[in-house]
Amino acid sequence: MLIYNSQSRKKETFVPLKEGHVGIYACGPTVYNYFHIGNARPFITFDVLRRYFEHKGYDVTFVQNFTDIDDKMISRANEEGITVKELADRFIDAYFTDAKALGIRPATVHPKATEHMPQIISLIQKLMDNGRAYAVNGDVYYRVKAFSDYGKLSGQNLDDLEMGASERLNVETGKEAPADFALWKAQKPGEPAWESPWGMGRPGWHIECSAMSMTYLGDTFDIHCGGKDLLFPHHENEIAQSEGATNKPYVNNWMHNGFLNVDNEKMSKSLNNFFTVRDIAKEFDLEAVRMFMLSAHYRSPINFSRDQISQAHASLTRLYTARDQMAFLLINAPNRPLNSDEEALANHIDACAKRFDDAMDDDLNTADALGALFELVKEANVTLNGESAASIIANAVYTLKDLTNVLGLMQKQADGLPSDIQAMVDERALARKEKNWKRSDELRDAIKAAGYILEDTPQGQKVRQAL
Numbered sequence: 346m347l348i349y350n351s352q353s354r355k356k357e358t359f360v361p362l363k364e365g366h367v368g369i370y371a372c373g374p375t376v377y378n379y380f381h382i383g384n385a386r387p388f389i390t391f392d393v394l395r396r397y398f399e400h401k402g403y404d405v406t407f408v409q410n411f412t413d414i415d416d417k418m419i420s421r422a423n424e425e426g427i428t429v430k431e432l433a434d435r436f437i438d439a440y441f442t443d444a445k446a447l448g449i450r451p452a453t454v455h456p457k458a459t460e461h462m463p464q465i466i467s468l469i470q471k472l473m474d475n476g477r478a479y480a481v482n483g484d485v486y487y488r489v490k491a492f493s494d495y496g497k498l499s500g501q502n503l504d505d506l507e508m509g510a511s512e513r514l515n516v517e518t519g520k521e522a523p524a525d526f527a528l529w530k531a532q533k534p535g536e537p538a539w540e541s542p543w544g545m546g547r548p549g550w551h552i553e554c555s556a557m558s559m560t561y562l563g564d565t566f567d568i569h570c571g572g573k574d575l576l577f578p579h580h581e582n583e584i585a586q587s588e589g590a591t592n593k594p595y596v597n598n599w600m601h602n603g604f605l606n607v608d609n610e611k612m613s614k615s616l617n618n619f620f621t622v623r624d625i626a627k628e629f630d631l632e633a634v635r636m637f638m639l640s641a642h643y644r645s646p647i648n649f650s651r652d653q654i655s656q657a658h659a660s661l662t663r664l665y666t667a668r669d670q671m672a673f674l675l676i677n678a679p680n681r682p683l684n685s686d687e688e689a690l691a692n693h694i695d696a697c698a699k700r701f702d703d704a705m706d707d708d709l710n711t712a713d714a715l716g717a718l719f720e721l722v723k724e725a726n727v728t729l730n731g732e733s734a735a736s737i738i739a740n741a742v743y744t745l746k747d748l749t750n751v752l753g754l755m756q757k758q759a760d761g762l763p764s765d766i767q768a769m770v771d772e773r774a775l776a777r778k779e780k781n782w783k784r785s786d787e788l789r790d791a792i793k794a795a796g797y798i799l800e801d802t803p804q805g806q807k808v809r810q811a812l
């Protein structure tokens with residue numbers, strides 16, 4: 346599989362650190378509001394990345410954090426007169442509701458910054474110990490000059506950065522150099538704070554992603570992804586923090602999705618074109634939003650408009666109609682050998698499935714993969730009728746189901762696992778990973794009670810509807 350690595354700026358053959366396993370870290374939301382459609386793009390893109398690796402037989406550990414402490418969290422909680430924790434809990438719940446409606450599966454782990462203070466503090470301590478960080482009045486800064494690789498991801502040169510940043514340098518912060526950034530912020534009156542060797546305070550934003558990714562995936566891991574807007578300074582700073590502390594490579598592949606515009610303008614509150622996923626859900630089926638996102642290559646810019654979503658909805662309906670029609674034909678289809686037209690269709694289905702995988706292998710080209718899917722549907726519609734052999738109809742239906750499942754589309758009917766059952770299966774996988782056998786057994790019973798047969802196999806859980 347080829348993946349475009351933002352650091353080398355070229356497509357590279359993906360080689361996992363550990364055969365058969367992929368570790369992925371995706372920057373998650375700051376939970377001070379409902380997430381917007383710009384945020385939905387990376388969540389959907391990297392959910393597809395994970396599904397595709399699973400389709401190829403990899404065991405995937407997918408980590409996506411919640412930033413549950415930062416300036417925006419504090420000011421929003423103050424405005425509402427609630428605690429930061431209450432605010433975080435509310436929008437974490439909302440995240441899971443909206444993500445589910447968009448077909449985004451829960452990650453293997455969703456770590457929260459506030460629950461990883463020991464790991465964050467110990468990472469900062471390592472940087473203090475080796476001279477790459479310094480404390481000033483309870484704040485701790487990263488000493489960018491002490492990390493010679495700084496700028497290697499974004500391709501920026503430290504001298505230019507210093508020039509650019511010097512105008513913004515606030516002499517009162519006590520920073521040694523303009524490009525230095527905060528690892529730990531001393532507590533201000535009324536702010537939540539944690540104990541640290543440098544006094545009461547809270548972590549900077551960048552350090553939490555370094556600490557949490559390495560906690561769950563190790564010092565070096567396969568893929569780190571996020572929106573292009575996070576490449577600098579967030580991801581550049583993560584490299585400086587992690588490699589600065591461990592002296593080992595941090596990430597093998599950096600993946601960044603392109604921007605999302607709304608009606609050809611950059612989305613912003615001031616332009617009044619800022620939509621949360623909740624806003625969109627009032628007007629559109631969110632599965633159409635997912636379809637729309639996947640209709641372009643993830644690195645290309647994409648333009649969100651009502652027309653585009655309506656078109657995506659129409660495409661999705663074509664897929665559903667084809668599938669339902671085939672399922673209907675299957676009920677009374679004869680069991681007999683294939684005739685020559687059906688043999689040709691069988692070859693065509695194989696070719697479309699291969700085209701699908703080839704497209705996905707080429708840096709996750711979902712636009713071309715969808716093209717292969719529509720080709721399959723078109724050929725099936727032309728060939729299949731009330732006389733068709735059962736095995737060719739079943740072949741078309743199951744191939745369609747298998748491939749749309751990779752994209753997280755057509756999750757609605759009992760033909761695949763309905764999303765509530767899938768959510769239980771996902772939660773059970775997590776419970777088993779954490780050796781929480783009690784929860785795992787409860788979920789197994791709930792899945793059974795809902796009419797599904799569950800088997801634990803060496804490849805993981807196998808679930809199908811009880812007939």
Ligand SMILES: [Zn+2]
Nearest residue numbers: 372373554579
């Ligand atoms: Zn991050």
